[in-house]
Each structure stands twice: as structure tokens, then as C-alpha cells.
Amino acid sequence: MTRHARLAVVASGRGRNLQAIQHTIEQGGLDATIVGVFSNRRRAPALAFAADRGLHHFALKPKRFHDRAAFDVALAEAVAAVDPDWVILAGYMRILTPKFIDRFSGRLVNIHPSLLPAYKGLDTHARALAAGETVHGASVHIVTDELDAGPVIRQGYIHTADDDTPETLGERVMSRVEQQIYPAALAELSSGRVVYRDGGIIRDGQPQKEAPNDCYDAD
Ligand code: GAR
Secondary structure: OOOOEEEEEEOOOOOHHHHHHHHHHHOOOOOEEEEEEEEOOOOOHHHHHHHHOOOOEEEOOHHHOOOHHHHHHHHHHHHHOOOOOEEEEOOOOOOOOHHHHHHHOOOEEEEEOOOOOOOOOOOHHHHHHHOOOOEEEEEEEEOOOOOOOOOEEEEEEEEOOOOOOHHHHHHHHHHHHHHHHHHHHHHHHHHOOEEEEOOEEEEOOEEOOOOOEEEOOOO
């Protein structure tokens, strides 16, 4: 896709990735518009940020639905109504069912705070430290039906420090890695430089064997 991209962002929490994406758009680094911000939590700071920027935003309460699939159908309807080219998961902390994933197949993107395929799931920073990892980071990937297992578009890493806690490490992964690689990966997708095809990533016309993985340690 090479046209101006319409992005729907789905978030549960602080929204720092959302902020980085919006900031990059405003700075001219990503030819896109955020056409809606969606959340399962009415009080998510991500929604407050959206409201502050005048972005369309919408919360849907899981308790109003009898099961996860029914919630996902309603969420998918709300997202589809803004006619997005890409659906961007930015700290969305509910497991999605195929009801949602299949509707946006091939244009659903996530950021996960680990160097996938390592540390899928939760508590990634604590698990990386407990394992004595010397590097840790984040990955932007296409979402498929298998949790945190879709093809990776790009990654970034930093070195861990002896005195790191899950909190200090998580903060550095967020501010140095996530906030850089998510807008960068979205720019590659929306410009057509990176394409998702037949279950794999095509970069500059060639199948991507290994995702770019840059170091984001401070100078
Ligand atoms: C980010 O670290 C993101 O990678 C992670 O949640 C955080 C959300 O922060 N996502 C996941 O763990 C998804 N499984 P944010 O709301 O400030 O962008």
C-alpha cells in the first residue's frame, strides 16, 4: 500500500506507543492518520491522549458481553466502521479471538516487549532478567491466530544492566526501542517497502529471512 494510511489503534493502557505513532505522524515521519483509538478500558490513558488530540476514540466494556468472542465481534464492528487500512495493537492486553483476528487478517500489527520468538506472553522483562539475558528488546509483528507468533517485521534491542529491575529495563525498552521501532515498522508497511504475503514478510521485493534488529543503547 503506498497511499496515505488510515490507522485504527487498539490499546488498553498508558498509550506510549500510541503517542509515539501520533508524534511521528505529526513530525512527518509516517504518512498516516489515526482514524480511531479503541479500548477495553474506559479510563485507559491512551483514550485520554486520543481525546486530548481530538482523535476519534471509543471504549467497549468487556462485562457487557457474554463471552470473549461476542466482545471481539463488537470491537471488530467498531474498528471496521472507521475503515482502517491497518489495525495497530498498542498495548492491548486482552487475548484476541479469531473473530477479531480473521476480520483484519494481514493488516493487524502488534508490538511485543521481547525479542521474539523469545518470551512470548506476559512478564517479559522479569523473565529476561531471571534468565540472565544480556540483551533484551521488542518486536513488531503481523498478528496471526497463534499468540505472539506472527512474522516479525523489525526488532530492536538494548543491553541489560547488572542493577536492572523489570521496571527499569521495561522503561528503557519502551522509550529507546518500542517508541522507535513501531513508527518505523508502520512507515515501512504503509509505504509498501514491507509487504506481508503468503505468511511471510517481503522487504524491498525480497523474502525477509531475518528481521532487522538494531541496537538502541544510548551513545
Ligand atoms: C508495551 O510495552 C507493549 O509492548 C506491551 O504493553 C506495553 C503497552 O505500553 N504489549 C504487550 O505486552 C502485548 N502482549 P503502552 O500502553 O504505553 O504503549
